[in-house]
Amino acid sequence: MSPFPEHGRTNDQRSAEDLAAQAGRMLTNLRVSKMDPEELGPLAEAEARAVMVDRLAVARPGDVVFGEWCPDDRARLDADRVWFVDPLDGVRSYVTEGRPDWAAQVALWEKGPDGVSGITACAIAMPAYGRVLTGRGATTYQPISIIRGPRPGPLVPPREDDRxxxxxxxxxxxxxxxxxxxxxxxxxxxxxxxxxxxxxxxxxxxxxxxxxxxxxxxxxxxxxxxxxxxxxxxxxxxxxxxxxxxxxxxxxxxxxxxxxxxxxxxxxxxxxx
Missing domain, CATH: 3.40.190.80 (D-Maltodextrin-Binding Protein; domain 2)
Known part of the structure; x- marks a missing residue:
């Protein structure tokens, strides 16, 4: 049995998409600040984490939020709902001008009443595509008109053969x-x-x-x-x-x-x- 909801987008799924989108948009704007890469990486991670954690604290105050800043937090093991957050995936790429291969990720794990536990909501913001990737398709979230700086485009060149x-x-x-x-x-x-x-x-x-x-x-x-x-x-x-x-x-x-x-x-x- 799958833990994924069978019908439509749940409120949690919408929240996951919104969180990833907001973090991705903030990171995109911050990236053109021309800061020193050694300063930009830690600042960007902290700001993106704040976007996700603060919004979850308001929208889902009873849920546990888990990420690399609290690896020893064991409260999650007894929780029914845990948000796994990776606010800036690919810091090295993010601080390198022109690199499109970085992301913002969020997922919700739930303990089901029937004993089936797993990821029930999830989203990956890919500013290079201008979209949030989800299990039900890609949600456009970042119109070109609000992207500051050049749009990198696809992550890899088009295929040249069928290998x-x-x-x-x-x-x-x-x-x-x-x-x-x-x-x-x-x-x-x-x-x-x-x-x-x-x-x-x-x-x-x-x-x-x-x-x-x-x-x-x-x-x-x-x-x-x-x-x-x-x-x-x-x-x-x-x-x-x-x-x-x-x-x-x-x-x-x-x-x-x-x-x-x-x-x-x-x-x-x-x-x-």
């Missing part, structure tokens, strides 16, 4: 990435943020996203929620389920791909695990 495209981390790609690409006759696309790499699969710019350098629950909750709601595949690299609001806050790896490719990728990477 598989595998998105990997620019800073820490899988050690087996090149060998796997050769084995599958695939091309590698190196990007910064997890939300950005996820977006390339959601937007059909890439077919697979593989991550092996670890990720926290707040890093991937929105990714897994949006991907699974879209009917795509999201799991650990061995195919096992990623379960949120558990004791351990970090996962070792992540696989996002089109569902018809899941078995092929899981089988191909098994030799490296």
């Amino acid at each position: 598989l495209r595998i998105a990997v981390s620019e800073a820490g790609p899988p050690e087996f990435a090149e060998e796997l690409a050769q084995q599958l006759d695939a091309s590698l696309v190196r990007l910064g943020s997890g939300g950005g790499k996820t977006a390339t699969v959601l937007e059909d710019e890439c077919d697979v996203y593989i991550h092996t350098s670890g990720h926290h629950q707040w890093d991937s909750a929105a990714t897994v929620g949006v991907v699974q709601q879209r009917g795509l595949h999201a799991s650990a690299l061995d195919g096992s389920e990623l379960r949120y609001n558990t004791e351990a806050i970090e996962f070792p790896d992540l696989l996002v791909c089109k569902p018809e490719l899941a078995d092929t990728i899981i089988s191909a990477v098994a030799q490296y695990l």
